[in-house]
Amino acid sequence: MDNKFSPSWIEMRQAYDMQARSGLLIEYLSTVSKTQKINLLDLYCGSGSFLAWLIKNNINYKKYVLVDYDTKLLKKIKKNIRSVIKPSHKIRSNTNNLDLIIKKNEDTVSKVEIKKNDCNKYKHNNDKYHLISFSAVLDLMSKSTINNLLKKVQSDCPLYLSLCFNGKVKWTPSNTMDKYILSFFNNHQRSDKGFGLALGSKSIEYISNKANKADLTVTIKNAPWVIKNLSEKDKIFMKRYILDTKKSLFHMEGIDRNILKLWHEQKKYEIENKKISLYVGHNDILIQQK
Numbered sequence: 001m002d003n004k005f006s007p008s009w010i011e012m013r014q015a016y017d018m019q020a021r022s023g024l025l026i027e028y029l030s031t032v033s034k035t036q037k038i039n040l041l042d043l044y045c046g047s048g049s050f051l052a053w054l055i056k057n058n059i060n061y062k063k064y065v066l067v068d069y070d071t072k073l074l075k076k077i078k079k080n081i082r083s084v085i086k087p088s089h090k091i092r093s094n095t096n097n098l099d100l101i102i103k104k105n106e107d108t109v110s111k112v113e114i115k116k117n118d119c120n121k122y123k124h125n126n127d128k129y130h131l132i133s134f135s136a137v138l139d140l141m142s143k144s145t146i147n148n149l150l151k152k153v154q155s156d157c158p159l160y161l162s163l164c165f166n167g168k169v170k171w172t173p174s175n176t177m178d179k180y181i182l183s184f185f186n187n188h189q190r191s192d193k194g195f196g197l198a199l200g201s202k203s204i205e206y207i208s209n210k211a212n213k214a215d216l217t218v219t220i221k222n223a224p225w226v227i228k229n230l231s232e233k234d235k236i237f238m239k240r241y242i243l244d245t246k247k248s249l250f251h252m253e254g255i256d257r258n259i260l261k262l263w264h265e266q267k268k269y270e271i272e273n274k275k276i277s278l279y280v281g282h283n284d285i286l287i288q289q290k
Contacts, residue, residue, distance in 0.1 A: 007047070007070075007072050007073060007076070009240065009244065010046050010047055010049070010073065011047065011076070012236070012237050012240060013237070014047070014049045014052075014080070015233070016225045016227065016237065017049055017053075017135075017136070017163055017225075018049070018052070018053055018056070019225075019226075020163065020223045020224055020225050020226075020282060021053055021162055021163065021223050021284065022162075022221035022222065022223040022284045023221070024160075024219060024220075024221040024284045024285075024286055025059070025160055025162075025284070025286065026057060026059070028158070028219075028286055028288075029059060036130045036156050037059075037060075037061055037062075037130060037131075038061060038062045038063065038128075038130055039061060039062065039063045039064075039065070039127065039128060039129045039130055040054075040061040040063070040064050040065070040129060040130065040131045040132075040133065041065045041067070041124060041127075041129045041131070041132045041133070042064060042065070042066045042067065042132075042133045042134075042135075043067050043068075043119040043122065043132065043133070043134055044067075044068055044119050044134055044135065044137045045066035045067060045068045045073075045074075045077070045114075045135075046068055046070070046073045046135070047073045047074075047076035047077055047080055048066060048076065048077035048080045048081060049080065049135065050133055050135045050162065051064055051066060051077070051080070051081060051112070052080045052081060052083065052084045055081060055084050055085055055102075056084040060109055060110055061110060061130070061131075062110060062111065063110065063111045063112075063113065064110060064111070064112045064113070065113045065115065065124070065127070065129075066112065066113070066114050066115065067115045067116075067117050067119050067122050068116070068117075068119065069116060069117065069118055069119065071116055074098070074114050074116060075097060077097075077100075077112070077114055078091060078093060078097045078100060081100065081102070081112070085102065086104075088104055088105070089102055089103065089104050089109065090102075090103050090104075091103075097114070098113075098114040098115070098116075099111075099112070099113055099114070100112035100114070120145070120195070128157075129157050130156060130157055131157065131158060131160055132152050132157060132158075132159050132160070133159075133160040133161075133162065134149075134159075134160070134161045134162070135161075135162045135163050136162070136163040136164070136165075136282075137161075138161045138164040138165075138203045138204065138207065138285070139164060139165040139189055139198065139199065139200050139201055139203050139204075140189075140193035140194065140195060140198050141193075141195045141198060141199065141203055142195045142196030142197050142198060142199065143196075143197075143199065143206065144196060145195040145196065146199070146203060146206060146207050146210065147210065149207070150207070150210055150211055150214060150216070150287070153211075153216055153287055153288065153289060154289070155289050158286055158287060158288035158289075159285075159286070159287040159288070160284075160285070160286055160287075161207070161284070161285040161287070162223065162282075162284045162285075163223055163282045163284070164203065164204055164282055164283045164284070164285060165189065165200070165201055165280070165281070165282055166201050166204055166281040166282060166283050167182075167186050167189075167200065167201025167202075167281065168201075168224075168279070168280070168281030169182050169185070169278075169279070169280050169281070170278075170279040170281075171267070171276060171277070171278060171279075172276065172277045172278075172279070173275075173276065175263075175266060177259055177262065177263040177266075178263075180256075180259060180263075181245065181249070181259075181260065181263050184249050184252055184254075184255055185245060185248070185249060186200055186201055187200075187252070188248055188249060188252060189201065190202070204220070204283055204285065207285070207287070208220070208285075211287050215289075215290060216287050216288065216289060216290070217287070217288050217289070217290050218285065218286070218287050219285070219286045219287075220283050220284070220285050220286075221283065221284050222281070222282070222283060222284075223282045223283060223284045224279055224280060224281050224282055225278065225279065225280040225282070226277070226278075226279055227277060227278040227279075227280075228277045229271060229274050229275075229276060229277055229278070230274075235271055235272065235274070238267075238271045238276075238278055239268060239271055239272075241278070241280075242263075242264055242267045242268060242271070243264070245264075246260055246261075246263075246264045
């Protein structure tokens with residue numbers, strides 16, 4: 001897959017992702033031994049927001065391997081880590097910032113390997129991992145991609161899929177056009193995103209059913225964006241969200257562009273006047289062997 005996501009959008013959403021992530025992984029890690037917290041593989045890592053969340057929550061693996069195809073995003077990882085590490089910790093790197101070491105005093109806490117690669121084709125050879133993670137990507141995947149994904153689950157290596165869009169978007173207050181727009185948006189999410197025909201929000205039900213049939217344990221927790229429009233940052237983000245929604249739907253077959261334009265203008269007005277809040281549903285999913 002060579003789809004590249006807007007770096008500006010990924011950077012804008014990072015703070016909301018940080019707030020939205022559930023405690024599901026923290027609960028799981030509280031039940032395992034230190035020997036099951038050595039190596040972590042983060043595929044489609046983007047600019048490293050999941051790693052930043054781990055570090056902020058004092059979750060330290062010995063080695064993190066972060067893989068993505070977008071060089072611009074990979075180059076932002078060091079900056080994102082630096083924004084969350086404790087004052088007592090330092091980051092050391094090689095000249096290209098693709099191999100990082102997190103140190104406390106002179107002791108190595110974690111090593112971070114950053115790799116540019118097509119995650120669909122990435123082979124980790126004989127490397128042993130104790131968690132394989134994906135963030136904000138499940139709804140873009142096809143049935144065959146998800147089927148292959150489940151094959152990665154091992155006895156001491158669960159699969160962690162965070163910030164999976166579940167199809168729910170709620171505006172408060174709502175208007176009569178919201179359901180119409182959301183219906184088209186969810187249909188748009190089921191187009192080809194680079195993995196084949198995407199399942200969109202139906203991917204959560206699909207992977208859960210497939211995992212249960214494979215006798216795997218599935219645990220799901222809510223991890224929504226809840227944006228109350230209390231700051232200038234909220235306002236900017238919400239306006240970007242409705243603009244991107246408008247752009248993505250504008251050329252869809254069957255869409256009434258007049259309704260789409262009116263919806264966008266009304267939302268923009270309400271956002272500018274701080275009369276509205278936004279809920280976007282996501283789930284965090286942990287899949288492991290019984």
